[in-house]
Amino acid sequence: MRKGEETRTRILDVAEAAVLQKGFGGTSIEELIAETGITKSGFFYHFRDKNELAKALLNRYIDNDERIYDEIFGRARDLTGDPLQSFLLGLKLLSELLSDLPNGHPGCLVATVCYYERLFDREIQETNRNAVLAWRRRFGRMLREIMEVYPPREPVDVDQLADMVSSVLEGGIVLSKTLKEPNTLAEQVLMLRTFVKMLFLPVVEMPRA
Amino acid sequence: MRKGEETRTRILDVAEAAVLQKGFGGTSIEELIAETGITKSGFFYHFRDKNELAKALLNRYIDNDERIYDEIFGRARDLTGDPLQSFLLGLKLLSELLSDLPNGHPGCLVATVCYYERLFDREIQETNRNAVLAWRRRFGRMLREIMEVYPPREPVDVDQLADMVSSVLEGGIVLSKTLKEPNTLAEQVLMLRTFVKMLFLPVVEMPRA
DNA sequence: TGAAAACTGTACCGCCGGTACAGGAGGGGA
DNA sequence: TCCCCTCCTGTACCGGCGGTACAGTTTTCA
Numbered sequence: 001m002r003k004g005e006e007t008r009t010r011i012l013d014v015a016e017a018a019v020l021q022k023g024f025g026g027t028s029i030e031e032l033i034a035e036t037g038i039t040k041s042g043f044f045y046h047f048r049d050k051n052e053l054a055k056a057l058l059n060r061y062i063d064n065d066e067r068i069y070d071e072i073f074g075r076a077r078d079l080t081g082d083p084l085q086s087f088l089l090g091l092k093l094l095s096e097l098l099s100d101l102p103n104g105h106p107g108c109l110v111a112t113v114c115y116y117e118r119l120f121d122r123e124i125q126e127t128n129r130n131a132v133l134a135w136r137r138r139f140g141r142m143l144r145e146i147m148e149v150y151p152p153r154e155p156v157d158v159d160q161l162a163d164m165v166s167s168v169l170e171g172g173i174v175l176s177k178t179l180k181e182p183n184t185l186a187e188q189v190l191m192l193r194t195f196v197k198m199l200f201l202p203v204v205e206m207p208r209a
Numbered sequence: 210m211r212k213g214e215e216t217r218t219r220i221l222d223v224a225e226a227a228v229l230q231k232g233f234g235g236t237s238i239e240e241l242i243a244e245t246g247i248t249k250s251g252f253f254y255h256f257r258d259k260n261e262l263a264k265a266l267l268n269r270y271i272d273n274d275e276r277i278y279d280e281i282f283g284r285a286r287d288l289t290g291d292p293l294q295s296f297l298l299g300l301k302l303l304s305e306l307l308s309d310l311p312n313g314h315p316g317c318l319v320a321t322v323c324y325y326e327r328l329f330d331r332e333i334q335e336t337n338r339n340a341v342l343a344w345r346r347r348f349g350r351m352l353r354e355i356m357e358v359y360p361p362r363e364p365v366d367v368d369q370l371a372d373m374v375s376s377v378l379e380g381g382i383v384l385s386k387t388l389k390e391p392n393t394l395a396e397q398v399l400m401l402r403t404f405v406k407m408l409f410l411p412v413v414e415m416p417r418a
Numbered sequence: 419t420g421a422a423a424a425c426t427g428t429a430c431c432g433c434c435g436g437t438a439c440a441g442g443a444g445g446g447g448a
Numbered sequence: 449t450c451c452c453c454t455c456c457t458g459t460a461c462c463g464g465c466g467g468t469a470c471a472g473t474t475t476t477c478a
Contacts, residue, residue, distance in 0.1 A: 003444090003455065021327040025234020028434060040436090042456050049436070112324050114387045115316060118230040132387045154403050160396045163384055167397050168373070171380030175372055178323045178341045187369045188376050194363050195404045203412055212424065212476070237465060249467090251425050258467070419478105426473070434465080442457075448450090 008046050008056075011036050016057055020107035024054060024116050054113070055124055061109040062131045069138060072097065083145035084200050088193055090142075095189040104182030105173050135166045150200040161199075168192045217255050217265075220245050224266055229316035233263060233325050263322070264333055270318040271340045278347060281306065292354035293409050297402055299351075304398040313391030314382050341375060348374045359409040370408075377401045 014035045018027040029050065033043050047053040076090035098105060113120065113128045139162035147158065172188035175181075223244045227236040238259065242252050256262040285299035307314060322329065322337045348371035356367065381397035384390075 023232045023234050023325045025232050026328045039457055111383045114383050115321050116232045119235045128387050160400050164400050167380030167384055168376050170383040171376030174320045174323050174379040175376055178337050191369050191373050198407055248426055
């Protein structure tokens with residue numbers, strides 16, 4: 001029971017790293033068992049097929065992702081009562097976390113699955129869709145709280161603004177990876193922060209000389 | 210000579226659609242030749258191996274991408290002399306073009322290659338990197354022109370702001386595809402437009418009642 | 419009309435995903 | 449102590465796929 005979980009986790013660790021670098025189609029089961037130090041039969045004892053591996057991989061990734069967001073924005077919320085300041089602080093903390101990753105962000109499994117849609121069954125696609133919808137709800141909830149206090153300078157749809165956070169993160173990952181510039185992702189998050197700040201923070205009237 | 214080009218193009222068309230749906234690893238040469246109505250020998254007459262196919266596919270995609278941007282932002286520039294208005298109009302035209310795609314954006318090959326890095330040789334990765342750098346230069350050029358006329362409301366790095374355009378596009382594609390909401394991508398571009406507008410357009414003083 | 423371009427046909431290799439199934443080590447409870 | 453269940457290993461096999469090799473054939477265009 002205990003030993004099984006451990007092996008399963010080790011397979012998932014190896015598989016996640018491989019899939020983010022080469023995609024699902026580019027990752028062979030043979031190389032996974034070689035690196036994990038397990039036999040083929042052992043692999044298929046844990047996962048019925050590659051689709052089931054993908055399912056487990058994606059679910060674990062999404063759970064972990066949610067946990068990180070919970071922690072970061074929870075910490076930000078503990079530090080200030082104002083919803084806008086708390087959100088801005090959360091984005092700051094997120095960008096710091098991202099720029100602290102030694103080799104840059106390894107990639108997002110949600111994006112990987114997105115570019116592999118036809119290879120998996122409906123369940124995986126639905127899981128992926130729900131993950132993105134959860135991001136929309138999460139950021140949307142925070143933005144709605146902000147809007148109750150701060151009227152936006154320009155009319156914006158809350159869900160679209162919430163999606164903007166996900167867009168910049170996903171896009172930033174692609175840019176960062178492609179450019180091999182680990183910092184780009186963190187910078188993009190800060191740029192988004194500037195946007196949110198400008199959108200909600202009241203204009204400070206400059207005293208005329 | 211003429212016939213060869215035609216077949217080559219047909220292979221690339223079929224391959225591009227397949228790769229955007231299933232990734233490179235998930236696309237088999239056998240299925241490509243089946244759909245193209247060509248033999249395996251015929252395929253390898255045109256492309257030495259899968260890597261060469263990827264190279265041709267990526268180059269064609271990037272060229273086409275550049276052409277579209279040239280056309281859209283060229284048209285916008287013809288319609289107004291002001292660099293800010295022209296850029297904002299360009300984003301508007303881009304969002305309209307994206308929302309007119311019947312089945313949503315099929316996906317970006319640059320992102321696909323990005324999530325497949327370890328599968329290809331350095332040349333492809335370098336091509337991909339240069340494509341993103343070209344976007345940075347393109348949007349950076351336009352933003353610099355804007356900045357010469359309009360001082361930004363918040364201090365921003367031009368390259369990072371230029372990257373924001375690419376981020377939102379790449380991220381918007383991922384969201385749109387994953388959510389199966391074709392409109393999301395166009396909405397994200399409009400949201401970015403709001404950002405740029407707010408950043409550069411001077412604050413209009415409301416006359417007090 | 420003839421050479422080059424654009425293929426087809428056939429045979430083969432090794433890797434990979436997946437299946438089937440038998441068997442064994444090791445630990446925990448009755 | 450014994451047995452059962454979990455967690456594997458070993459072996460053998462299948463078909464699909466990427467890729468190679470190469471000879472032969474049709475099509476195109478100058």
